Amino acid sequence: MPTIRDLAAAKAGGRKIVMVTAYDASAARLLAGTEVDCLLVGDSAMMVVHGQRDTLGATVELMAMHTRAVVRGAPGKLIVTDFPFLAARKGIAPALDAAAELLRAGAHAVKIEGVRGHANVIRHLIESGIPVMGHLGLQPQSVHTLGGYTVQGRDPVEAQRLHEDAAELQALGVFALVLECVPQKLARNVTAELQIPTIGIGAGAGCDGQVLVWHDLLGLNPDFKPKFVRPFADGATVLREGINRFVTAVRAGKFPTNKESFS
Ligand SMILES: Nc1nc(=O)c2c([nH]1)NC[C@@H]1CN(c3ccc(C(=O)N[C@@H](CCC(=O)O)C(=O)O)cc3)CN21
Numbered sequence: 001m002p003t004i005r006d007l008a009a010a011k012a013g014g015r016k017i018v019m020v021t022a023y024d025a026s027a028a029r030l031l032a033g034t035e036v037d038c039l040l041v042g043d044s045a046m047m048v049v050h051g052q053r054d055t056l057g058a059t060v061e062l063m064a065m066h067t068r069a070v071v072r073g074a075p076g077k078l079i080v081t082d083f084p085f086l087a088a089r090k091g092i093a094p095a096l097d098a099a100a101e102l103l104r105a106g107a108h109a110v111k112i113e114g115v116r117g118h119a120n121v122i123r124h125l126i127e128s129g130i131p132v133m134g135h136l137g138l139q140p141q142s143v144h145t146l147g148g149y150t151v152q153g154r155d156p157v158e159a160q161r162l163h164e165d166a167a168e169l170q171a172l173g174v175f176a177l178v179l180e181c182v183p184q185k186l187a188r189n190v191t192a193e194l195q196i197p198t199i200g201i202g203a204g205a206g207c208d209g210q211v212l213v214w215h216d217l218l219g220l221n222p223d224f225k226p227k228f229v230r231p232f233a234d235g236a237t238v239l240r241e242g243i244n245r246f247v248t249a250v251r252a253g254k255f256p257t258n259k260e261s262f263s
């Protein structure tokens with residue numbers, strides 16, 4: 001059974017951590033047959049699966065539903081589920097209810113954006129035996145305060161704040177920290193200061209690991225091209241060509257054949 005200890009061991013051994021998002025059982029099944037360390041049931045589901053413009057529509061119930069699907073597809077992988085918008089901001093009891101629902105759905109840990117104003121919630125979850133992954137830098141649940149999905153920590157005050165927040169999260173006991181869209185030097189420095197592993201997205205090669213969204217890594221979303229995304233496959237072309245071969249075969253009367261039909 002995979003555990004959060006494996007991630008600590010990876011940092012200690014200088015082996016890079018690889019995390020990929022998953023939202024459904026068939027993707028999870030595919031990931032289960034790879035060397036990926038960890039699956040993230042991200043609230044990015046709202047954007048890449050549900051077609052919304054931001055992640056704010058995610059609910060505990062929806063995240064639990066995606067988590068159950070991913071767990072069925074990849075029962076052998078370490079699975080982390082995003083705490084949805086405001087789930088960590090309503091006090092300790094609602095946060096415990098949310099964590100209970102997500103862990104009962106099969107998640108092994110939860111990821112929570114930010115720390116200021118909800119450190120007590122994070123502490124209580126961790127003391128309750130729920131592994132928490134931190135998330136600093138760009139926090140998409142704050143998109144309307146930030147005014148967009150932009151790089152965070154470029155000015156010295158913001159950079160200092162990131163150092164402080166990362167140290168606080170480590171002191172609270174988070175087992176790993178996602179750094180999203182921060183300058184690579186800053187991410188490298190924060191990573192060097194921490195004992196816990198950092199997992200970057202748009203945070204350069206100095207992190208202890210990397211995470212990408214399924215659709216981005218497989219080129220399924222060719223119109224979404226932020227600087228930090230590299231499509232490692234041309235998924236959109238592969239899938240479109242497959243669909244077009246189906247259309248062509250049907251129109252030519254070549255699908256289905258007798259072998260593909262029942263007598
Ligand atoms: N498909 C997908 N991939 C993601 O990585 C992702 C999501 N969705 N949804 C939730 C958040 C939102 N994220 C985003 C979305 C857009 C940019 C973006 O367009 N960045 C620009 C401008 C950066 C700047 O100059 O400040 C870029 O070019 O990287 C970055 C992160 C990352 N997350």
Ligand SMILES: CC(C)C(=O)C(=O)O
Pocket residue numbers: 021040041042043044045082178180201211213
């Ligand atoms: C981009 C990752 C880190 C995330 O939080 C998500 O997919 O929701």
Ligand SMILES: [Mg+2]
Pocket residue numbers: 042043044055082140
């Ligand atoms: Mg997220």
